[in-house]
Amino acid sequence: MYPFHYLRPTSVPEAQEQILLDSEAKFIAGGMTLLPAMKHRLANPSHLIDIGNLPELDSIEKRDIYLVVGAGTKHKTVASNPLVKSNIAGLAELAILIGDPQVRARGTLGGSLANNDPSADYPAAALALNANIVTDQRTIAVKDFFQGLYTTCLNEGELMKEVQFQIPLQSTYVKLKQAASGYALVGVFIAQYGPNEFNVAVTGVGDGVFRWTDAENALNKKQTIPALKHDQLIEDIHASGKYRAHMTRVLLEKALTQLTQ
Ligand SMILES: Cc1cc2nc3c(=O)[nH]c(=O)nc-3n(C[C@H](O)[C@H](O)[C@H](O)COP(=O)(O)OP(=O)(O)OC[C@H]3O[C@@H](n4cnc5c(N)ncnc54)[C@H](O)[C@@H]3O)c2cc1C
Structure with missing residues (x-):
């Protein structure tokens, strides 16, 4: 060091x-x-x-149509918070699946989003939940935030303060863990905003988190979920791109069974 x-x-x-x-x-x-x-x-x-213990960044509250989570909120807090569980169950389900108890006790929402690891869990939730990322300089719509491998639109020295997650009717997160690290080999977050309005975000599979729009269209029209087509699938010693693509559909089907019908 x-x-x-x-x-x-x-x-x-x-x-x-x-x-x-x-x-x-x-x-x-x-x-x-x-x-x-x-x-x-x-x-x-x-x-x-060290912003890891600033009280201003550690909060969870419901504000209008949003659940607003401070950027410094630890994973273990998100996993157990009653407001999170009752408003966005999928977010609590996701947080408890991150790493191990030590990682969940120290790691933060803001750190995870700023890092934008292609196999991290929170980016999938942010994308599926139409999040706004609020910094000390501006409010960023999530569609503009992630900019490829380990890259976001944050400027040098820009401080993320809170994340506004749009509260869905229901949501869930399903993850196939990479056995050694616990990161997502495949992670699928689904959020439902209306009878025919599903958002599906996928992590661990491509060169960054992405919305699976073909699956969203199929769900909205009550059609069969198609095979995943993606240009830049991750291929590594843990799994082939083909396996990841196959498991993405399997996990989405599992996620659907977890939503209240
Ligand atoms: C063993 C292990 C297993 C893990 N497993 C998983 C897993 O299963 N799933 C998963 O998603 N992640 C996993 N992680 C990563 C973990 O979730 C981290 O919490 C996360 O990647 C970074 O958060 P942090 O708070 O530790 O950030 P730090 O490491 O402190 O910072 C990371 C980056 O974010 C920047 N940053 C931090 N906070 C802010 C802010 N508020 N505003 C602007 N920039 C900021 C820092 O400057 C730095 O560049 C794992 C990590 C370890 C060590």
């Missing part, structure tokens, strides 16, 4: 000041992704601004 300065602000304004200290300064939340990257010398921040 390269040497760095560690700073622990006690408020969002203080964090915003500290991130300006150096162009190589970085926020750290749970550290579940950033610290391993630093240990392997893949990241070399000059300053770590």
Whole structure:
């Protein structure tokens, strides 16, 4: 690991000041992704601004048509929160499937979305739930947020504050875990907003999270779910692209059985 300065602000304004200290300064939340990257010398921040325990970023509330979750909310909180369970069951189901108890105790919603790992779980929920990502500079519609492998539209030093998830009629998340890491080999999030209005988002399968529009159209028209066609399927030692595509349809069918009919 390269040497760095560690700073622990006690408020969002203080964090915003500290991130300006150096162009190589970085926020750290749970550290579940950033610290391993630093240990392997893949990241070399000059300053770590620790936003992992800021109360302003740790909240869950219902606001109009949205469930609003602070960017610093830990996975274990999302998994067990009654408001999440009663309004967006799929989000709680997803959070309990992330990693292991240690990862869920430290990892945060904002860290997961900012990292945009192609096999991470939260990006699927954000996409299926028509989320808005609110930063200290702007509100970003989720369709504009994810920009390919490990890339988002966040600017350097831009602080994610909260995520507004549009509350669906019902939702669920089904995941085939990669045995060693727990990340999604395939993850399918389904959200229903009306009798013929389904959103289906898929993670772990392509070069980034995506909406499976062919399946959405089939569900909306009450037709058979088609085979998944995708240009850039992940192929690795854990599974072929063909297997991932096949399992995406299997998992969507399983997800449908979990929705209340
Ligand atoms: C063993 C292990 C298993 C895991 N399994 C899974 C899994 O099954 N599914 C899954 O989805 N993930 C998994 N993860 C990743 C985990 O969910 C992390 O929580 C997540 O990837 C990063 O969140 P973090 O809070 O730790 O972010 P950090 O590592 O602290 O930060 C990651 C990046 O996000 C930026 N960032 C953090 N917060 C903000 C913010 N509010 N605004 C702007 N930028 C911000 C940081 O600057 C950094 O660039 C696993 C991790 C480990 C170590």
